[in-house]
Amino acid sequence: MTDITLVNAVIGASRGQLGIGLLYIVASLEEAGYSVEFTDYQNEDVKRKADPKVLAQFMKSSASVIGISVFCNALPSVIKAVNLLKERQDVTVILGGPAASVSTERILELSEVDIAVIGEGERAIVEIMEALDTGRSLDSVRGICYRDNGHVVTTPERERIADLDSVPFPAYHHIDFGEYRREANLITARGCPFRCTFCVKSIWKSRKTFRSIENVIEELLQIEGSIDRINLSDDTFVLERERVQEFCEHLKKEGIDKDWSCTGRVGMLPDSLMESMHRAGCDTMFLGIESGSSSILKKIKKDFTPEEARRDIARARQHFDRIYTSYMWGFPEESLDDFYDTMMFQMEDVQIPGVQPVMTLVTPFQSTTLYSEYSHTIKFMTDNTYNGSTLPPPERLRGYPELEDLVRKNPDVFSSFYYYENEGFEEKCTLVDKIREREKSEGSA
DSSP, X not given: OOSEEEEEOOOSOSSOOOOHHHHHHHHHHHHTTOOXXXXXXXXXXXXXXXXXXXXXXHHOOSSSEXXXXXXXXXXXXXXXXXXXXXXXXXXXXXXXXXXXXXSHHHHHHHSOOOEEEOSOOHHHHHHHHHHHHHTOOGGGSSSEEEEETTEXXXXXXXXXXXXGGGSOOOOGGGOOGGGGTTEEEEOSEEOOOOOOTTSOOTTTTTOOEEOXXXXXXXXXXXXXXXXXXXXXXXXXXXXXXXXXXXXXXXXXXXXXXXXXXXXXXXXXXXXXXXXXXXXXXXXXXXXXXEOSOHHHHHHTTOOSOHHHHXXXXXXXXXXXXXXXXXXXXXXXXXXHXXXXXXXXXXXXXXXXXXXXXXXXXXXXXXXXXXXXXXXXXXXXXXXXXXXXXXOOTTOOGXXXXXXXXXXHHOTTTOGGGEEEOOTTHHHHHHHHHHHHHHHHHHHHO
């Protein structure tokens, strides 16, 4: 009999990226002796995927406990689906993932969720299951929020896992890599020490913890026959130069001949390092530039200038086949001049073969410095075409009146469906829309 069903509640196109975080949870539970069923909603070919009724039907399980991993864009659907599920089934629902780690008490107030995990879940989920099995009070489990006789209780914060090598490898035996484009998403470290004011810190905070390179390579050796590509999902893989060199050397030593991608950072990309990465199979790098305005870069604490970013983009392109550059618009206090500086900067990227800029609207995530300072300025996105964190097309929020009503009434919980008020917003929207239409037409030509 299955002890717990885990649901990766991703709302979007099928065959997306592998949700590695939940597979870590599966592995930790199985190591502790529990029987686990893993299901991934993104691979379900269903219409109206954001519909809570459809999601609730998918979540049905014979297990007495259901764990759900959720990102902010799916949170309204998940909350409504859980409420429907609890009407039909006597089941304990545990919520985890990035969305569960912010406004946690409010989420329990709005939903029938029984327990929410705040932060890393590998240790917490095992302790929760042990408490449920023995009837022990959940107040002994750190880093969770739960119901107790009608009251919502939050336990003391759980310390981060210091020794990541002690965490079992993701439970890959539960998935078919063919459903994920035969790509592996690996995490070699958790956390980011930088101060970017827009960045979510709800799970890893600012502390960086590392796996040993030997541990990472051992995981790769177990799955290399099932994959064609490796995506390193660290926030900043190039943070420690010697460690990157060690990774590259181990790939070659073990004969792991796979193309791979990672996230770099302006100011941390010496040519010698990039050349080693290229020789070891790295063909793609992601660079978070975020703005072409020196004023905005300073305000959001990126700690580099547009000129430094321009030099590193050009240098990186000399080593890697593809460079993806990330830009944001709609920052609080962003003037039209700041916006046009960003537009012109990314247009320069377009002129470089192999460099592809990606531009999204700044999302007001609660666990950011930006939100703490400017939360009073957020406005609801009546047409969420522009917000990369909301429901993907064609499943606009407006297609689900019950979800839109929930989001409108609770901006403190669903702030990712909002935007920061900023100068010339409508004019900026119009220009971004025109650029996207042009890209579509050029792509279909």
